[in-house]
Amino acid sequence: MTPPGLRRDGLDARVRLSRGAIEVDVALTAEPGQVIGILGPNGGGKTSTVLALAGVLPLAAGHVEVGGRLWDDGRRRLAPEQRQVGLMLADSLLFPHLRALDNVAFGPRSRGVPRQQARQRARAELERVGLADRESARPGELSSGQQARVALARALATDPALLLLDEPLAALDPDTRARTRSDLAARLAAYDGVTVLVTHDPLDALTLADHLVFVEDGKVSQTGTPADVLSEPRSAYVGTVVGLNLYAGQGDSHGHVRTADGGLIVTTSPTEGPVWATVPPSAVSLHLHEPEGSPRNAWRLRISAVTMQGQSARVGLVGGVPLTAEVTLESVTALGLQVGHDVWAAVKATEVRTYPR
Ligand SMILES: Nc1ncnc2c1ncn2[C@@H]1O[C@H](COP(=O)(O)OP(=O)(O)OP(=O)(O)O)[C@@H](O)[C@H]1O
Numbered sequence: 001m002t003p004p005g006l007r008r009d010g011l012d013a014r015v016r017l018s019r020g021a022i023e024v025d026v027a028l029t030a031e032p033g034q035v036i037g038i039l040g041p042n043g044g045g046k047t048s049t050v051l052a053l054a055g056v057l058p059l060a061a062g063h064v065e066v067g068g069r070l071w072d073d074g075r076r077r078l079a080p081e082q083r084q085v086g087l088m089l090a091d092s093l094l095f096p097h098l099r100a101l102d103n104v105a106f107g108p109r110s111r112g113v114p115r116q117q118a119r120q121r122a123r124a125e126l127e128r129v130g131l132a133d134r135e136s137a138r139p140g141e142l143s144s145g146q147q148a149r150v151a152l153a154r155a156l157a158t159d160p161a162l163l164l165l166d167e168p169l170a171a172l173d174p175d176t177r178a179r180t181r182s183d184l185a186a187r188l189a190a191y192d193g194v195t196v197l198v199t200h201d202p203l204d205a206l207t208l209a210d211h212l213v214f215v216e217d218g219k220v221s222q223t224g225t226p227a228d229v230l231s232e233p234r235s236a237y238v239g240t241v242v243g244l245n246l247y248a249g250q251g252d253s254h255g256h257v258r259t260a261d262g263g264l265i266v267t268t269s270p271t272e273g274p275v276w277a278t279v280p281p282s283a284v285s286l287h288l289h290e291p292e293g294s295p296r297n298a299w300r301l302r303i304s305a306v307t308m309q310g311q312s313a314r315v316g317l318v319g320g321v322p323l324t325a326e327v328t329l330e331s332v333t334a335l336g337l338q339v340g341h342d343v344w345a346a347v348k349a350t351e352v353r354t355y356p357r
Helices: 046-054 100-110 115-128 144-156 174-189 202-208 226-231 236-242 329-335
Strands: 011-019 022-030 035-039 061-066 069-072 085-089 162-166 194-198 211-216 219-224 245-251 256-259 264-266 273-279 285-287 296-309 312-318 323-328 342-348 353-356
Touching: 011 046, 022 035, 022 046, 022 194, 022 211, 022 219, 035 046, 035 202, 046 085, 046 162, 046 194, 085 144, 100 115, 100 144, 115 144, 144 162, 144 174, 174 202, 194 202, 202 226, 211 226, 211 236, 219 226, 219 236, 226 236, 236 245, 256 273, 264 296, 285 323, 285 329, 296 323, 312 329, 323 329
Parallel strands: 035 194, 035 211, 085 162, 162 194
Antiparallel strands: 011 022, 011 061, 061 069, 211 219, 245 256, 245 273, 256 264, 273 353, 285 342, 296 312, 296 342, 312 323
């Protein structure tokens, strides 16, 4: 809750630092109340960025400004405890000997709030995450999802201007994860500070974040709303996250896109110049013989992987235009799809979408 009269100005940061072998350079901006989702491959610099925002890692250059206050300008910085930050990690790191109420009250207490007032605040926070009736439970008596909600309540009990969530749901099993995700979404909707959420799970990012920032090898490879990113991925990694086959190519005026590897893709979408082309895996059909008929793409490719996903199968294909195809389990059986076999992959030209690079 923002005290009356205190204006919240959101986040304006440029994090520049060296970490291991990589040079991190990540700019982040957000309005109060917004959630920024940071995604990226392992070791890309996501956690380093969050640690720099928290003040645990010093900036080599750049700045961190939160709520109109300069926290770090690359030379002078506020210590972590001087920053209005709430932190939640995959490991909820609750004190095992303290009941839920005192775990949550710990933050305000350590900032000098008197005991009764801190407990009152903790009670309100537990209520907001639906745990009013479990305030006396020790962490060992709570489920993993409840522990995560206590950790969230604790992170918010100090009125942070910046809430940092680093893989907050990663330790939960899929069912608990889904339920806790919706609890988290509800709580974040009522939070008026800025949230930075690091996650590997596209579903977390797509359902919780207003804005996505992809960090690869220390740099921002793409930013945008979830809708922007879903429709127009701009790196191989982002393509994989949103589940589309993505190609960088050069288009001509005849609807032909030539990829860097020499593959040819035919599309009805505008093509001239450097373009990205996407093919949804579900738009790929597989055949044992060369398909005939309307203008479409037909590539002879080799199967590199077959994995089941619910009622369908994902088939990895390598060759001139490497693809992932999503087909029914019946087709896997009927066509006898196996790693190492060659098949024809067909995609209608109308299913290939392009946009400028
Ligand atoms: N304690 C450390 N000391 C030195 N280098 C580190 C340390 N922790 C991580 N690194 C290195 O810093 C780089 C960035 O790591 P970071 O943890 O920020 O990436 P990440 O994107 O969060 O990765 P992950 O998804 O695996 O958590 C990596 O090259 C990593 O090896």
